[in-house]
Amino acid sequence: MTSTDRRREFGAYLASLRRHSRRSQPQLAAALCAVSGAQSITRNEVSRWERGERIPDVWLPTFAQVLGVPLHELEQAAAYARGDAQAALPGVAATLADLCPAGEALEPPTAPCGRRIGATTVEGLAARVHGLRLADDVLSGGDLIVPAFRELHAAVRLFRESSHSENTGRDLLVQIGELGQIAGWIASDAGRGEDAERAYRLGISAARQAGDAVLVAQLASSLGYHLSNTGRERPGLDLAKAAVAEAGTDAPAATRALFLDRVAWAHTRAGEPQSALRALGQAHTALDTPGGAPAPSWAYWVNRQELEVMDARVLTELHRPLRAVPLLQDVLGRYDVTHTREVALYRSWLAVALADANEPEQAAEEARLVIETSGDLSSERTAARARTVLHRLKAFEDVPEAREVLIDHGHLLLT
Incomplete structure (x- = not known):
C-alpha cells in the first residue's frame, strides 16, 4: 500500500469519526477552535485532513477531546498514515x-464440521x-x-x-x-x-x-462498471456485454434493463456513442417487457427514474446538453432527498451539462451544491465528480459566479 493510500485511509477514518459525532465539517472546525482557543481551523482545513492531504498531529489532543476518542487511538492512526509498519488503523x-x-476460495470442508x-x-x-x-x-x-x-x-x-x-x-x-x-x-x-x-x-x-446466472451477471456487470470508471474501458465493456449474455433473454425485466444500462455506459466510456444510444433504447424496451420472472430483491431500486438518470449521464458524456439538462432537472425534482450521495452525483452531471449548454451561472450554482454536499460524504465517487465539475468550470473563469466557486474550492483540484 502506498503512502498516499495510507493517508487517504487516515482521512476517511477522521471523516467517519466526525460523522459519528453528527457534525458537519464547518461544525467540527468551530468546535476545534472553541476547545483549542485557536481561530485558524477552517472547514477547508478539516476537508484537507479528511482527504489525507495533511496529518493534524498538533491537533490530535483537541480531536480526542471534541470527538470523545482515546488519544492513543488517534496517535496510532496518525502513525499508520505516516507509514509506521507496526501501526494499524482502528476499525479497518x-x-x-x-x-x-490460495486455491478454491469457497471450497467447503471435505467432511462435516462445526455446527x-x-x-x-x-x-x-x-x-x-x-x-x-x-x-x-x-x-x-x-x-x-x-x-x-x-x-x-x-x-x-x-x-x-x-x-x-x-x-x-x-x-x-x-x-x-x-x-x-x-x-x-x-x-x-x-x-x-x-x-x-x-x-x-x-x-x-x-x-x-x-x-444463479442472473446474480453472476449482476456481479460481472458491476465489476465491468468499476473497470469502465477506472480507465479500463475495453475490459469493462467486454464484461458488461458478457453479463447480458450470461443472464439470457429470460432474465427478469428489471435486471436485463440494468445490465443493458451498464452496457450503454461502457460504450460511452469506450467512445462508441451510437452503440451507447442503442443500448439505452434496449434497456427501456427490456423494462417495458410484460410478464416474465419476478425481479430478485437486490434489483428493488431499478425503475424508470433510474434509467432516465443513465440516459442523462450518457447524453452529458456525449455533449448533448439540450437533451440532458431537462431530463436531469426533472429527475432531481422527483428524487428522494435522503439519498444524499446520489443527489450530489446527479447534480454533478447537471452542472457539466449546463456548462456544455453555455449556462455558466447555473452550472456554478449546481457545482457549489455538489461540492458542499460531497464534503460531508465518505464517497470517492462524489469527490471525483466534484473535481470533474471544477475542471469544467475553469473554462468560465471570467464569469463571476464560476470564478467565485473556483476561488472557494479550487484547492480540491490539487488532490
Whole structure:
C-alpha cells in the first residue's frame, strides 16, 4: 500500500469519526477552535485532513477531546498514515486477500464440521445483506465498508466451517454472492478499488457455484462498471456485454434493463456513442417487457427514474446538453432527498451539462451544491465528480459566479 493510500485511509477514518459525532465539517472546525482557543481551523482545513492531504498531529489532543476518542487511538492512526509498519488503523476491515487463501476460495470442508445450520440462519443473513443495501441508499462507502466486509468475512467462514444440506449450502452461496456485490460497490465508493475487485470476483465464484446466472451477471456487470470508471474501458465493456449474455433473454425485466444500462455506459466510456444510444433504447424496451420472472430483491431500486438518470449521464458524456439538462432537472425534482450521495452525483452531471449548454451561472450554482454536499460524504465517487465539475468550470473563469466557486474550492483540484 502506498503512502498516499495510507493517508487517504487516515482521512476517511477522521471523516467517519466526525460523522459519528453528527457534525458537519464547518461544525467540527468551530468546535476545534472553541476547545483549542485557536481561530485558524477552517472547514477547508478539516476537508484537507479528511482527504489525507495533511496529518493534524498538533491537533490530535483537541480531536480526542471534541470527538470523545482515546488519544492513543488517534496517535496510532496518525502513525499508520505516516507509514509506521507496526501501526494499524482502528476499525479497518480485513481485505479479501486476507479472507481468501490460495486455491478454491469457497471450497467447503471435505467432511462435516462445526455446527449444522439450516434455512433460519441463511434467512437471517439475507436480511442483513438487504439491510446493507438499504443503508447504502443513505450512507456512503466510508461509513459502510467495515460492516460490509465483516459480514462477508463471517459468511465465508460460515460456509467453510459449518455443516449444512445441499439446498442450504446453495442458498448460503447466493448470499455470499450478493454480499460480494454490495461489498464491492461499497469498497469502490470508498476508493478501495482493489478490495472492490476482489469482492466482485469472490461473489462471481459463489454465484457460479450456486448456479444463479442472473446474480453472476449482476456481479460481472458491476465489476465491468468499476473497470469502465477506472480507465479500463475495453475490459469493462467486454464484461458488461458478457453479463447480458450470461443472464439470457429470460432474465427478469428489471435486471436485463440494468445490465443493458451498464452496457450503454461502457460504450460511452469506450467512445462508441451510437452503440451507447442503442443500448439505452434496449434497456427501456427490456423494462417495458410484460410478464416474465419476478425481479430478485437486490434489483428493488431499478425503475424508470433510474434509467432516465443513465440516459442523462450518457447524453452529458456525449455533449448533448439540450437533451440532458431537462431530463436531469426533472429527475432531481422527483428524487428522494435522503439519498444524499446520489443527489450530489446527479447534480454533478447537471452542472457539466449546463456548462456544455453555455449556462455558466447555473452550472456554478449546481457545482457549489455538489461540492458542499460531497464534503460531508465518505464517497470517492462524489469527490471525483466534484473535481470533474471544477475542471469544467475553469473554462468560465471570467464569469463571476464560476470564478467565485473556483476561488472557494479550487484547492480540491490539487488532490
